[in-house]
Amino acid sequence: MTSPTRARRTVLAVLGVVLLLAAAQVVGRTGVAGPSWPPMTDVVAYLLDETRRATVLRAAGATVASAAWGLLAGVLAACATAGVGLLLPPLRPGLDRLAALLHAVPVIALAPLLITTVGRESTPAVVAGLGAGFVVFVAVSSGLGLGGGTSTHDDVFTTFGASRVRRLVRLQLPRAVPTLLDGLTLAAPAAVLGATIGEWFGAPRGLGVLVVSAMQNFQVDLLWAAAACATVLSLLAYGVTTVAQRAAVRRVS
């Protein structure tokens, strides 16, 4: 990629965001979408106040912590489950179906179960982990080639008499890294949003709590500030993991 086209793409991306914000500002200013759509400048002004900003940032810190724990637990659980599938091939179809089933159950249906089992404090992390874990599980499984199908690389390893462990270490794991990180780029924002939603079910702190409370008290500016903060966190998570993913792809291809 040459630098002029990259610069052009950056300009276009910034322009797109500016246009979107400007449109939102116009809608808010004219009031065509009703009183629950404020002008964007009001949301920014709301966050300029130090105590209010501190409230939102404290909530964001709690959400980030829940999302991070959930992401970590989800990635570990996904890798462990994929590892079981790797060692015990007959279990693979069952594990796939279990993961799909868990993913298909709406969070709202799981909420009462989670509140009584893991408690209100841990529910955000668990909801974040469920969303992130499923994506990572699918990515790792396909990266390890658990879906069947062999490449010439597999044939090469067979003809050199590679043992299962050496095949895993020298072929399957390095080959799975870009797909795993691909999964992470989707799992990280999913964890942030999962944590926010998980906070709706009675968590003590977090952006989700702010959203619920702002909705019930008709604090439109707070509602939008919390939502904007969750969106920015989600985008940041995506950006960071994408950088890691690109670096890995450069390394292994």
Added chain:
Amino acid sequence: MPRTTSDVTTPTLTLTPPPRGAAVALDAVGKTFGLARGRSVTALQGVDLQVADGEFVAIVGPSGCGKSTVLRMVAGLEAPTEGTVAVEGRAPGDLARSHRLGVAFQEHALLPWSNVWDNVALPYRLAGRPVDRARVDALVELVGLQGFEKARPRQLSGGMRQRAAIARALVLHPDVLLLDEPFGALDAVTRRRMNRELARIWAEERITTVLVTHDVEEALFLADRVVVMTGRPGTVRHVHEVAFARPRGAELTRSPEFHEAVDLLTGLLDAESTPA
């Protein structure tokens, strides 16, 4: 085929000992692949082939004649549905498991995350042996890649990648070398140059080699014997003894004897592919 009724353990073991000096022996080999809805296709039928120790045999034939299947069976990647395949008198997979087989495929299949040197050294690591650095260096030089040790496969040309793959196949001093159209994806000029280099490398190593190709000139230039296969089901149509003296150079390919042999084998292939 007469069979002795002695201890039969697995169907891939030979029941009659192969002829003396036969490193690779295919005896009445057939291969049927199952298709959907109970149908099946016979890829190979009644293939007999013996490769002597230290011999270079080329198998030529049109696409889909089953020549790659023959090679994959010798490599232990596929099992025959009829007959027996023996390498050094044992099941083909045994040779791979004891790290004495070298294979180069049409796709170079180098590890993209490793550099040339590490790719050539890979068989040592897969065999769990300490890497013989001098041997790896020597092979990198033999295939003309010195100076490119630290390059990754994607930084190399197609010909260089294939040379690295051949070095990797040779590094452990294999008893048997299998080449499945290793230059099939290269242009004609690069291909001829690679053939001359392979002839030079082979002259230094003298390994029992089976080469699969669709290129009659390549087969005649490199091999001691050329096996002509014809398709559906694949069978051995003709075995041609190549009498040209070694070392063989580019001038051989311009000689009338060479052209005569090319015409003969091409004629055999063309006759078979014309619909009856």
